[in-house]
Amino acid sequence: MKKMIVTLAASIMAIAMASAGEAQERIKVGGIIYARDSQYWQQAERGMNDAAKKLGVDLQIGLNRRQLATEGQLIEDFATRGVNIIVMPPLDTQASGAAAQRVKSRNIMIVDYDTRFADSTISSHTIGVDSRELAGVVGKEMRKLIVASKSESAAAVGLITLPPTNPNMQARRGGVVSALEGANVAYVAEVAAATPEQGANAFENILQRNPATAMIWASNSGSLSGAAAAARRSNAKAKLYGIDMSQELAQMLLDPSSNLQAVSDQQPYLIGYTAVETAVKSFRGEKLARQINVPARLYTREDPKAVTEYLDFVKSLSN
Template sequence: MTTARRSTALFVVLLLALAGCSTGLETRPDNTTQTDEVRVGALMYARDLEFWQLVEAGMRQAAAEAGVPLHVDVSDRKLQNESQVLDTMYARGDNVLLVAPYDGEASAAALRRARARGQTIVQYDERVRDASFGYFVGVDQKALGEAVGRVAQSYLDSMFGGHAKVALLTGETESHGPPRREAFLAQATGAEVVTTAEAVGSPEKGAEAFATVLQSHPETQLVFAWNGAALQGAATAAARMHSPVKIVGVDMSRRLADLLARPDSPVLAVADQDAYQVGYQTLRTGVALARSQPVPPTSSVDPVIYRNGDRQALDTFYSELDNR
């Protein structure tokens, strides 16, 4: 055989050998059916907020109904921890993963690794920016803004003839901030925006932003707060300042529920993500996929509106919180 023919034959053999090799990273579906006992691992940012506590409560209720074991771990809002926890879940034998990705870009690599291992994956609250992952449970952030925007417009109609001066406490640097603000304004069509102020981080930032807005624009008649921390801080500042200005916003907490129960509450209404249902439906979706049952790619949880004085809705919130 000539040297050229031997080289060609060797090349073909190498190609055939490579074709039969696995890199361990081939694309697998995230709805992989599990033939072993279903074991669920859930990853969340932390347990410090009532949102995550209610998510966990919903998951535990669904796990009890489905008869599956559930382990819940936290990343403490650190990307390195997230990757390590996902590895721990695999080593522990969790074959269904319920994941709230910490970062839309950076978290994708760890999820792709988990999928290559054959784990069933459902994302909730946030998604990675990788369209090959198909299953998600959560509340549309625009729907939250729209819901509270409709309440605000109703208030403007009844109190100010449909138009009023509105200030926005925003979170433009956060992923949920812009869609909530835009959707709010799309529904609150009578809002004349007099100013905006960033309120990201803690309730103290919300309180500072509210005080600054009222000092620089005393003509303000309504304030929108983009998330729970900003809303709680604004409400605290409004009570301290004895301000007549009403506040609407997104994300519920026990503190805000207590305020909404008061007749003199500065908080008019809160749109919430119904965290309990997010957790409950996320676990049910993961178990159904693992058992090869049909599931829609996206399960949307409707937002809940809590209004000042709505005792029935507030009692439901307190009940879910106390039973977590």
């Protein structure tokens, strides 16, 4: 009996030691998002959490609140807490690199998503949607309508681009222009905007230059929602296309009276999920591509089922 008790005690101790070892070896990931004030970052966070749960890793989420100083402090705090990996969207392609480089020198893996560091040696992997492709997807939808019209007159098109300082400005503009190349198009105006208020002003500016404008493309969710609101107030006929889906834009796609026709989306849930998944698999030794592109997703008023499914998913984020 005494021997049995000793054996049982030794077995319990061995199991406890093994469990402690497993706990020590559990991968710790520090994930950064901008804030929880937009559906984009809410979806990205959900994706990160779902990936961490599936892969059995510990995930801590921090908010940089769109401040470089806060971002730098978050990176340092994660390092102090002993994370193995930091998954982050650099606020500034240049300035964000210093803090990330410091913790990388302490053998912490860095993976960037949404935006990338100017110095590509800082991160092990980059996850995101190609901005040119993102704009091109909705640009092709515009082109289909222009070609189908078989009009001898050029379609008057206005562009609401991102401000020139935004790193995605040129890529997105280039994507939509490339998609429309060869179509019977006349560009009537190009106005920079990023917020709903700026988008509304840009829409009105374009129509003042040419009241017969047939189509207006906007390069982000904020400017697109502002343009759509302005279109409703003015009873303008210009059809709207743009980038980055939101609950508000989805509801507009389902509204027969709205001017909104199509929106290309970055799939932020999938970006967040893929960022954590890639980081953890790479940390565990799996060989993965340096650059991992998430495909853009197109939502149109012709496919209300997909739009409704998107709305159901967004509503689930609050549960």
